[in-house]
Amino acid sequence: MDGVIEVNGLTKRYGDVVAVNDLSFTVPDGLVTGFLGPNGAGKSTTMRMILGLNRPTSGTATVDGRPFTGWRSGLHHVGALLDAGDVHPGRGARAHLSALARTNGLPSRRVGEVLEEVGLTGAARRRVGGFSLGMRQRLGIAAALLGDPPVLLFDEPVNGLDPEGVRWVRGLFRSLAAEGRTVLVSSHLMSEMEHTADRLVVVGRGELIAEETVAEFAARGGRARVTVRAPEAVRLVPFLTAAGAAVDADGPGSLTVTGLPAAEVGELAFRNHIVLHELTAHRASLEEAFMELTADRTQYRAEAAR
Template structure:
């Protein structure tokens, strides 16, 4: 069967509070699908229900047509990193992975393969309690890869990684998707999702906001802007501001202008005899679209009066 994650009318209540409310979406193979939402949106609860760690109040979630709990050797089907710190600090990385390999019927040589892949071969005999957060993240990724599964789930996998590690993870996720695997990644780092994901599932207050391509979601934002380059920036900024635009200097001879179309900017510059060297419309960024479309779903606002 095709390794698809199917979430149908999924709801999880804690008393009168709905952490997840009627979620329905599908995560398909061959893509890196980003899982986005404000803090408290229900992302971690959803991931835990996919893995059978939390029981839904109602609705269903299956992986490859079956519930995860129905698979006795689960790591061969789904690999997951939910909490990099949730490991026994007194064990070594090799001992931790070896125990998981034995319980899931995975060959022992696979342990050394994943340790090498995540860059932990030299630290494999050290106690995990002495690992940095970035090393624990790498170990968590090794655990997810251990069974060579067709479906992979990652919750905030970039926490604690240095720039080299971030680039490595970005390339790893793309490679896994290119191999035909289903890769589902929860992250609050919009810039990384913009560079890594090609599909998105976005939720807020436990409900679905969007399930579509990254390009489609970003295009729903209204934060369109225009890059304008001119040797007469001071005069140009004054003209555009008087015309109702919002102007932000980008350094050098470039302005970012919002509130006016590229055509209107060009006409104003022409009428005022201002030379333009560049006039480039820019699409809304993922971050702009996310902030706009989840504004009503944010649970905690910085600077909010109490």
């Protein structure tokens, strides 16, 4: 499937406020791309510009080589969930989807198919105003899938979902990408992106911080650590610190080392005739890398409790 999203030099200003600043990235097909950033980073504004809902101050956002507004049949080409609450509360789930199908020239059978796919068949005639947030999220996902599009955008899609729903949506996004679709998912839940995304676009204060795989981004964090257990661990400490590592004693014969890879720690022990009982590398988590690399790009920050 074709449907690469390309963002080039995208900028959006609201008076003196710069929401997005000269932002460029690509979302390829066949992968789940996580769109991450602190609150106020410009994620939702960027997604709205991709969909033609906000006009950029400068720059371009294209889907398969043209602006989204250039596609005559929107839901046939791009499906999106931006706000699960953006549905008339007095309308039933089936009626809402049927209206979207009619206005986009889609067969009525698609309504029943997507309701079943998201698990809302039994609630099809219920008014949306009585839905939980999780059910509204499922309805929004159903609307995005209605036209069977090659490009899909989801803004915070797991909000309100229970653990089973989170597991389901994680599998859904992966299966959509496996079919060759372009999948862009905005989220503030680092644990979800660690288990769902193949690659990341990370922004802060409207500017690009990183565009790379999940593993590459996590590796950029400086908090990767090594656990060392040795009968003479105390002898190893000066050699580690001389090599630039930070060392914390976790108890007799146990150390936590940061700043050196496990292989180098092992070599230092070997060269200095220090026997090791354990040498375990712990990769920095995605959340740790995210917090470290966006620390100076957070718009809203709470003071530490006193």
